[in-house]
Structures are given as C-alpha cells and as structure tokens.
Amino acid sequence: MKRFLFILSASALFIASCNKSNQPANQSSQTDVYQKLYAKSIKLKDMHTAIYAIQMVLMTDSANSLRDSLPELYGAVNNIEACMQTNEETLKRYPNDEKFKNIKVLCLQQIGDMDGQFLLLEDLYKTTKKPQYIAQMASLQLAAGQTKQAVETIDFIISEFKNNKTDSLDIFIDENNKQKVPVVAAAYNMKGYVYMQKKDINNAKEMYFKALEIYPEFVMPKRNLEAIFARKY
Secondary structure, X not given: OHHHHHHHHHHHHHHHHHHHHHHHHHHHHHHHHHHHHHHHHHXXXXXXXXXXXXXXXXXXXXXXXXXXXXXXXXXXXXXXXXHHHHHHHHHHHOOOOHHHHHHHHHHHHHHOOHHHHHHHHHHHHHHHOOHHHHHHHHHHHXXXXXXXXXXXXXXXXXXXXXXOOOOEEEEEOOOOOXXXXXXXXXXXXXXXXHHHHOOOHHHHHHHHHHHHHHOOOOHHHHHHHHHHHHHOX
C-alpha cells in the first residue's frame, strides 16, 4: 500500500511539473490568439470584441502595450467611465502625452466638466502652442457666458497668429462636415458671433468681412452675412 501511495505521489509531482513547464508556452499561445483577435476586430471596427481581446491578453500579460489602446476604444463605444479610468492609468505612464490628454478633454466634455476642460486645454496650448486648443478655450468661455474673457482670448488668437500662414482650424459647417480655415479667419468669425449676440450688427458684419478677406471660401461668415442681409438689419 505504501508503495502504491508513493507511486501516486510521484506521478502527481510529475504531472504538476509538466503542467508548470507547459504553462508559459500555453500563456504565450493564448496571448497570440487574442492579439490576432484584437487585430481582426480593429480591422472590422468591432470595438467591443477588441476590448474583450485586450482584457484577455492582460489576464496573462498585464503590461502588454495593448492596454494603452483601451481609453480610445472605450471612448468609441461611449463607455465614458471606463474611458476615464483607463485613460488616467495611461496618463500615469505617459503624463505628457498629447493624445491621452485629448482623450481626457473629450471625457470631461461628456460629463460636463467645463472647468476641467479649460485647465487641460490651457495646459495643452502652453505645451504645444497649437491654435486649436486656445480656440477651444474661447468656445468654452462663450458657452459659459464669459463673453469678456472670450473676446480677450479671441483677440489674443488674432494677435498671436496674424502672420501665421500655415496653421488652420477645422470648423463645422453642418453636423457632418468640416472646413479647414486659417486660424485668424476663424477667430474673426467667432468675434462676429460675439457681436451678433450683443445685437451689434455693424461690428458683426465687419468681423465677417474680415474673415472673408483672409479666406474668401469660408462658408460660415458667408452664411452669417447672408442671414444679416436677409433680415435687412
């Protein structure tokens, strides 16, 4: 009986040893499978499956670089809480990464945190000097009813970028379409909007005409002027 128990124990140890030796290979194989699933899902734009594939990879390889794709994927499926959480974790690893800061701005926009957005946009402008960030700051100020501050920001844009012939801003001309326009032209159009809100039609027209002087194909000031003349202000 003792001999039988010894044989069983030895067999169990042998099996356990085999399982341990095979485990890394099995894990590696599983990781490869889920990485392929992720790649295929991204190609098919199946974001939910892509998220699942990454989570399965992270079960065996918690430091896999695919984890940095999670914030964008969660944002794509409108899971804002998960997007924010994974993005914060990613920002701890890459605190100065512009892409992940932008994702955070979008998350803050979704939850209505205007102060948080403004601070982050201010930081992005200081570190990159890209005009889209300060233009977004002006838009936030207008949305918050901070007209005086918005005008100051717009005037700063006009002054700072008056000789800039290369940078442009994407301006929505309807729900689905955008137009690239010179930065200062966009700023004049925004300032025209401010004057329209104040019922200062003459100054509004002047701003819209200035926008068109810089960029005659600019759709929005054309529409705004058409609306003004149609109402015979």
